[in-house]
Amino acid sequence: MDKTLRTAFYRIVKALMRILYRKGVALGDFTLLVKQAYVEVVEQELQRAGERVTTSRIAAITGLTRKDVAVLRECEGGEISQRYNRGVRVLTGWLHDPEFVDAHTGQPAVLPFRGEQGSFERLVQRYSGDMSSFAMLEEMKRIQVVAENADGTLMLLSPVYVPQCDEGEKVALLGLDVPLLINTIDHNLTTDNPENVRYQRKVSYDNLPQEVLPEFRAFVQRDAQQLLLRFNAWLYQHDRDSNPEIGGTGRMQAGVGIYYFEQPVNTNKDVKHED
Template identity: 35%
Template sequence: MEKIKKTINKAVFKLLHPIAHILLRYEISHSELAEMTRRAYVDVAFKHFSIPNRKQTISRASVITGLSRTEVARLVAINEEQADVMSSTPNRATRVIGGWLSDSDFLDEQSEPKVLPLRGEDISFETLVDRYSGGITARAVLDEMVRTGAVEKLDKDHVKLLHHGFVPHGDDAEKINIFLTHASDLLSTGTHNLTQTDQEPRFQRQVTYVDMPQSVVKEFEELSREMSMELLLKLNKWLSEKDKQNDPESDEPKYRIGLGIYYFKNDNQED
């Protein structure tokens, strides 16, 4: 156990570096991080560390987290108040872009997203939003996509998709939200693979080389971007078709699923 704790301490210290970088950049103090950590400890204790077939208690959560019962009770109340705010919902713009990239009605002969008229009962931005936004108006979605740089209005009646994905430009809050969602998904996969040993492990792979010259770095960055985008577009198209067939009235269990790909480059060649 002591060896495992040392390994965890080293790994968490390394993991906290990019998080600390972001927190310091946006003037979030150590005490605010400590409060978030306490809330996370209590939330996880209640969700994942109760005695089988028994409801978790304040006293038991206090024992396993090391926090006082008064503190646990306070944090439980805060977590319950913010449960609705903290719940993750798909970004509407992301869903619209996904449909634009995968639905044959909105693709040209080269399978590229069409320039769309803003309005119309046939193929238009309005019908795209009606099909994929989940009830949000076309005007609201367009304003958000223009604001974040995802689309360009060619004139007063036509709109063009600029990026094969929702990458907000000039919106730090949305960028942070996307980054932390992706990071949380990756860590959740790792947690599943470490703790759910009686279940099939989730796919988690990485290719890494050190001492690579700058010319190879640039070439690999371009190649990996091209191949990754090709794979993601194929998967998006497949999932989009399955989503169309999805019966919202079905009693079958529902899950949020996906695949994440990221590129990295650094000067640190430690393992």
Template identity: 40%
Template sequence: MNETLHKALSVAVMKILRPLVGVVLRHGMAYGTFAELARKVYVDKAFEQMAEAGERPSDSGVSALTGLTRKETKRLREQDELDDEASSQRYNRAIRVISGWTSDADYLDAKGSPRVLPLEGEQGSFASLVRQYSGDIPSVAMLKVLESGETVEVTAAGVRLLARAYVPVATPLDKVSILGSDVAELIATIAHNLQDGEDNPYFQRKVSNVLVHPDAVAAFQEWSNARSQALLEEYHEFLSAHEIDPDADTDVEPRYIAVGIYFSDYRPGSEES
């Protein structure tokens, strides 16, 4: 790696680490734990990259690639993977349920707004919505997830949607899971464009301005939130219309597709800037 590229990469890594380390410090993760996780990921990715390059992955080869000892490489290779599957599934299923509620005509009123749903029923109910969009999770369990996120409320008339997007409120473990999945997807998109961007670039853009008057921030945030939510709902409709049937399309390997939108309000001197 030449000196200019090494410096640019070092600066980029530092920018990524500053807000990330701020999060892990606030939640009590010591440097030793963080460093151990970094070593584990180094070893795992080195094995993956060697295999993708057509080489035979080995502890010796990975040791040479990462700078770790062969003993350390072997120990980390044999270490079990950490699993947050439960949080990821809960988050993804909640998103699918809300997206179905806001776009499927069976769950909309005459004005096209999400209607209040009866808890039970074969069609047009909260139970049928969950069954249709989240698989085999019980409707009572999904209701608990959405209530904990302050996304729905149960009234005498039925289940009412309070927010058109799911963000965990009372479930910090799920919020941390979102940090891992969403940031990883953005970095993976940029990494793809660095490596294969000329042949098949992934869309990755942002708009920003460093001279915005503070009095305009709240209005812009409200306006952009509404526009972004509407756009994401359009994306959901398209993706839902092109889903495979897992029971019928057994010979088709499904793809995971994601498009994300974020809002940032960086203040001078903040750890994110």
């Protein structure tokens, strides 16, 4: 491993270690996951290249024993909870589907729970797959996206579906969002076509006083959210789940992620280690 790759990988792993430490994950569990992921990737890449996939070949590439590879190939990868994706689809339908939008204001309508037209039950049936409308309502109320009025109608509180209380759901986002960023970087590293480079940018300064950060956070929250809502509206118009009449070939996922970050700058170069 060359020095640049080693440094980049170390920074990624170190950031993950903070989460694993806080969750009490043992190093052995992490090592097993790394081995399993490496075996799965090598197998997929060999298949993509049209090469023969054998336990011996994977062992030679990864440096693992044939016995370890054989065991790891039988393991199933972890699955991310589907609640998040279903919730996002329901929320998107409420924001953009004319049946669930107030025709006068263009804003998400206040919905009755039941009804053949323009109800929450119909919204969930259309966008959430096989999840019941009762379960979806409880989930959306739990994360403070939906409120129930005194007359039983339902009001959308937020245009974004972000878990507020459930740490498990927030951890699930780690497995959804971080790989997308890494895949974009990997694509940009391997593409030979300059016109095929995917957008990946950030802006940051490293000598800011703490006092200005609340104002900047609010600025980002407001402007980034409006931009994401514009992107969301465009994608909704071109997505077959929302508009089944749209033609075209293949089935692709595309989107844009924006995240805010802040951290102290370490200016102390001489770090002391104690036993």
